[in-house]
Amino acid sequence: MNIGIYAEGFISWGGGIDFIRNILQALTIHNDETASYTIFLLIKTNPIPNIKCCRAGYWVRKILRKTKISTHNYNTHIPHVIDAIKNIKGTFHTIFYHEHELEYIIKTYNIQIILPVLPSCYKSYIRIPQIGYIYDFQHEYLPHFFSVQEINQRKENFHEILSQCKTVIVNAQAVANDIKKFYPDCTTKIITLPFGATTPINLDVIDTKIIQEKYHLPSHFFLISNQFWQHKAHLIAFKALHLLNHKNIHIVCTGNINDYRNKDYFASLEKAIFEMNISSQIHFLGHIPKWDQIGIMKKAIAIIQPTLFEGGPGGGCTFDAVSIGTPAILSDIEVNLEIKHIENIFFFKTNNEKSLADTMSKIIHTPPTHLDQETIKINNTMRTLTCAHILNSIIQKEITHE
The missing domain is CATH 3.40.50.2000 (Glycogen Phosphorylase B;)
Known part of the structure; x- marks a missing residue:
């Protein structure tokens, strides 16, 4: 066939x-x-x-x-x-x-x-x-x-x-x-x-230190891997970072910065970041090679998925995060709540920067226990x-x- x-x-x-x-x-x-x-x-x-x-x-x-x-x-x-x-x-x-x-x-x-x-x-x-x-x-x-x-x-x-x-x-x-x-x-x-x-990912072929140096990334950061479409709600995460008021914590963003439905959207995000005085804590990398993205995800404190709407639980970045054992913070929209019995998935109230900031703070101060790589590999294969x-x-x- x-x-x-x-x-x-x-x-x-x-x-x-x-x-x-x-x-x-x-x-x-x-x-x-x-x-x-x-x-x-x-x-x-x-x-x-x-x-x-x-x-x-x-x-x-x-x-x-x-x-x-x-x-x-x-x-x-x-x-x-x-x-x-x-x-x-x-x-x-x-x-x-x-x-x-x-x-x-x-x-x-x-x-x-x-x-x-x-x-x-x-x-x-x-x-x-x-x-x-x-x-x-x-x-x-x-x-x-x-x-x-x-x-x-x-x-x-x-x-x-x-x-x-x-x-x-x-x-x-x-x-x-x-x-x-x-x-x-x-x-x-x-x-x-x-x-x-x-995809079961062989992390042995990814040198996270080299990738971190390549993109001049800070030591402590959360990751958002989304296209810059309005419904992805990046601004909620940036507001949460502002509320967190922790100058050593950053947010790294990967993904295409263009939204054909609102060509001024990215510029409006940059303006908001400037007004909150957190420009030095936000890093826009654009669309990068897939395996660089995975390497950055591996180094992240957690991924953040602030989305207002998805066609699959957590979106593709959550699939990737689970496959390598990186914690994920998700908005509590209906589709995201379909994720059950998965380690290190955390939810916050949709469109609520205070709820997200509290969840970020909790993970920073009480890091979740990570699964060992062999267990992650077995789980990937089974899924x-x-x-x-x-x-x-x-x-x-x-x-x-x-």
Whole structure:
């Protein structure tokens, strides 16, 4: 059986890349045990990049067609994808293809199913099963963050994928509940993936001291690894740091600083930081290599996830934190509270800087006990295998039309 991991739409933001990485890791681990299928990572790009890759564990096949190459449409996200997947254990094949070549690729490599398919990326002309993916219903709960056109487009895309796909996967029970709420007549099978299907990370290859020096980081810091979108609520964390009034404690931020919905958002954060006189305690690193991010996370006191809305419990940064044993402080929104029976997860009242400051202070003065690395590794593998078995079951049922 040949499976296509369909990356279209996911590679433009860090959380999307992480989700594809987690799907790949789960399926390759399962496949190494069963050898039941061949996995192809499908990445659309314009133009096709000249990337050479001969690592053990995976290889890149470039599909070169007669296409007009122009510099303005080069996909700048490709290096981030390669960086994120380079340490995945297991075998898969990466195919870069041009805009109109997907059908050709599927036929050429006899791909029998593709997943996960974003609502905006469903292809009605593809005659093989497509497993859909719905991220969240933020547009229903926080409509002021979207234009009317964006809201209508989301609704149209969601309706199409829920009516055309036999199976749709989600990252949280809250999203599954929202599908029932907003699409009560939907007959599509909705499968919730388990929390923490993270990549088992070999920390031995990450030199945290070198990474700390590379980015000129302080000795004591919390980490926020989010895109700078308004609903991520960075300002609450900065206000909490101000309330903490501890000059030796810093916050390091990674992630793209641009929010296309509010181009002045980052500037407004910088202004607020200046007015609180904590500019020297906030460090903006932008989008950095994945394994640098993991190294920084390993050195952090804890990650902070102040988000107002998520499609998966804690977001991707919490998955990563759990996978390496770094404590996590999360807003107590409904989806985050789905995280249960996980060590060193702490909650604060959403949008409440005082509650967050109190939680930060508690962790500073009474550091939580860390799990040993062997236990972390075992837990990672078990979570990943759980996700793998669920995905494999979905794939088998789609292929056999059960």
